[in-house]
Amino acid sequence: MMTTEAAKKRVAIMPLEKTFVLSDSAESEETVANVMSDQLVVAVQESGNYTVVERTQFDKAMQEQGFQNLYADPEYVAEMGKIFGGQYILVGKITMVKTRAADKSNFMKRITAKFDAAYRTSIAVELRMVDCQTSEVVLAKTVEADRGGKDANDSLYNACKEVAEHFMRDIQAQHPFTGRIIEVKGSEIYIDQGQSSGLHKGDVLLIAREDTPLEANGKIIGMTQINLGKARVTEVLADYAICRITEGGGSIQKGDIVKRGK
Incomplete structure (x- = not known):
């Protein structure tokens, strides 16, 4: 009898490309990419249908070979996924990140700021899931989110979480339940x-x-x-x-x- 874990599809999540310009309030580019990648890992695992290939299996190889062509070339992506043991491979690039503090430039805005989030982050991520066996693009789309938080880090985390969950909901919709x-x-x-x-x-x-x-x-x-x-x-x-x-x-x-x- 096949176990639940064995029935899950293996997904290799590649490092995200960074094609955005940081706002003054945001963390480093690498931090933004890591937070977004971490939230994708969580969303994929929590979906119940997939398990994530351990990142240590391919981080070193990706650093040596580079990944500038991953998003553009599904066939190359599929081959990389096979090398790392994935049935599917998820690639993407972050195209926009803007984190800003609440506007307190006048009295009314200072009043409303007490009830609003101290910071907000807007983010846009282009994501693509590829079937490693067929090189078919299962889903490709740009996901945007705008979320608040108690500080810059919190708003970034919330925005990345929303992007990841949104993308996985769309993936799940491809496979009727x-x-x-x-x-x-x-x-x-x-x-x-x-x-x-x-x-x-x-x-x-x-x-x-x-x-x-x-x-x-x-x-x-x-x-x-x-x-x-x-x-x-x-x-x-x-x-x-x-x-x-x-x-x-x-x-x-x-x-x-x-x-x-x-």
Whole structure:
């Protein structure tokens, strides 16, 4: 029987290119890149579907060979990923970072600054996930975030965290999630998918029931589905998750299916 860990896909996260100009309040370029890389590692691991290749396996080699062409050449990227044992490789470049203190130039701004974050960081990162076996670009997009914090470091951390989580949500959306309801208790449902499925607290799931078989060439190839409602994930455990019904509910029962929705 395959273990959960073995079933996870291995991702090599490459050092990020730095093509931005720092604002006066920000940390060094290397610090910005490290914080962003660390948040990508956390987001990938917490997704439940991936595990990250240990960075010590390729940091030295990357320093010797350079990585200026990684973002532009998917085939080269895929070969690098294979060398480092990744099924996927994640590359990117930080194109903009701006950290600024709260504006206290006049009385009203000093008043509102008491209720706002002391610092804010805006960041833009171009990210690309490549399948190492096919050289296919699974997802490529620019993710931007603007987050506040109690100081410059805190706002940078929050902005990088938002970018990483946003990108991983989009990756997860490429691979539809499905599960089944194993228990219904009032407005709560229990489903047969847990942490390894990539579910997170707050995810919205659509609830449906399989209805009429679909046939083609004498074979059943699928089932029509009746939409029953929606639920929001409230708790994710090792082997199952708990959700609260937010729409519908009257006819939802054990055996109905759930899938990722909006």
